[in-house]
Amino acid sequence: MGYVFSINISITVFAVSSIVAILLFLLNERTELTSDSLLGLLSHSSLSIGLLVVGYLSYIRFDMMGLLFGDILAVTKLDILIVWVCGGLFIFILYIIWQSLLAGTVNRDIASSENMSPRRSELIYMILLSGIIAISIKIIGILLITGLLIIPAAMARNISNSPIQMILISIIVGVTSVLSGLFASLTFNTASGPSILVIALILFIISLTH
Template sequence: MLDDFFMRALVAGIGLAVVAGPLGCFIVWRRMAYFGDTMAHSALLGVALSLLFEINLTLGVFMVAALVSVALLLLQRRGGLSTDALLGILSHSTLAIGLVMVAFMSWVRIDLMGFLFGDILAVSKLDIAFIYGGGALVLGLLALIWRPLLASTVSTELAEAEGLNPERALFAFKLLMALVIAIAMKLVGILLITSLLIIPAATARRFATTPERMAVIASVAGALAVCSGLFGSLEYDTPSGPTIVVAALILFAASLIPRSFFGLRPQPTGDKTP
């Protein structure tokens, strides 16, 4: 019989995977993986500020990640540097500032490894309620901006011609990413959040024929990775967060096996970006 803490970890991880799947699809489609890394790295600065001002950790991480999104938008409008360069500056700067602030706060005991790599086995019932409540909010808002965000992924000019306001949809998507990162930080950690967003979506891309189907498959792949990773961690006594990511990587590697190997008709090759 599995212990209660293990069941809580399973429930929380599956909930996070279901939310991360659709968001990860847009990260893959729009080639925003580096932006996801930047948002994740800024989480440590959010942790430091939360401890300094004694506010809720999740709220602090969300606020900092949202401010990073706004800063990126403003810097992009000023021009002068490429988006990759700006993301690199913001990513490493926020991570470094967070680490320096943590070092100065000698009066606070901080489990830095826990924040960096997560501790899904320490999830409480309140955390689960927060994950599912926040996840429902994220999926509901994503459903509202799905059409303009998808249209702008295909063609920004086409989305503007249809009056869909793609810039507003993209900014809303970035805020949803900030919220998911804030929720996921305790489970898989700052350094592994982006992996859970990207790898299941990349796996789903091999099997999906429509954007909606890819979002569903990505959620299922993420849930399978969570379950496999947790059971593997239990069996081999390995860190739970990294083991979940390894399980996701194994699923992705399995998706690369040609369909003909299983006696299935091969899918047409080409870019499946909607």
Template sequence: MLDDFFIRALIAGIGIALVAGPLGCFVIWRRLSFFGDTLSHSALLGVTLALSFDINIALSVFFISSAVALVLLKLQKTTNLPGDALLGLLAHSSLAVGLVVISFLSFIRFDIMGLLFGDILAVAPNDIFIIWIGGVLILFVLKIIWKPLFASTVNYELAEAEGMNPARVNAIFTILMAAIIAISIKMVGLLLITGMLIIPAAMARNLSNNPVQMVVYSVIGGLLSVIVGLFTSLELNSPSGPSIITAALVLFILSLTKINKFTRLKN
């Protein structure tokens, strides 16, 4: 029999994988991996504010990450700096501010390793509620904006000419990214959130022939990563968050065999 904490971890992990799969595909398609890192770095500031004012961590992280994402969109329109420079500026600035705030929170005790790398085995029923309700809302909004978001990913100018308002859709997508980071921070931590978004989607890209297939494979890859990672963590007593990401990496490496076989057949 599995303990209650492990069952809760599985339920939480499955919820995250179902949401991270579709969003991760857009991260790959739009080349936004560094953007995910920026939001995850800003999440540290959200956590420190939550601890300072005794508010829900997921809610605080969501608002801070959303604010950083919207500031990025604003700076892209009002400055001549390239996108990677803006991402680096916001990522390291928000991380530095978060660390400064932490230095003043000596009266509060918290697990810094759990914050950085996650501790899915410590999720509570309230965390599961946030993950699943938040996940359903994220997928619902993503379904609504799917067509214009995909169109702007393929050709921004054409989507704009068709009246799809890609600027508004991009803003909504950045908020969805902030939301997935907020609900998954306790599972994989600040440093590994982007890996949960990117690695299953990258694996799916190696195996798929069309966008819908890629989304399906990405979700399956995320689910397998969570299940294999958690059971490996239980068996080897390894950290849960890194074990999940390591399992995703193994799946990605296995997916490369298809590319190698296809290349040999082509030659």
């Protein structure tokens, strides 16, 4: 959509990702399929449809490899501003819904009885993830964003003793991976997305020795 209508790709990715997140939330409530199965179905279907549409519209020209695997040179000043503004907003919203989100993870029924609205918090959280994907797509790439979301959390789970500690460690690992990966990308002229994920993978392997 962004390339077809000449709109900033971060905006269109956020819009489409939010729609997918809402569909995932609704389908998860109404079907017996697992969240992983539904996510794989929706995400890969959306990606395939998008690539088919772009391939059919021959007048559209874009860097496919940069879109799939990230290209730090494609990042503009507007993208950087969006990252800072949206990042701060996402942290603030997550702080507001944190107690409800954590309680719903432990036991949704108990959380609902305490008027914490865990379902609403889960939907908000999924939309926040959509926003994170949207603002990260130029740096990380479509295919590797999932890895950056999963690997820091997986490492934090190996070495943390509480949910708060897990969040803090995930943030540290994520920031370290991004900064180190971008430095490696600029130094060795490699794609930014894979460079970031390789650093994150190395940190995860180190955590296995803990």
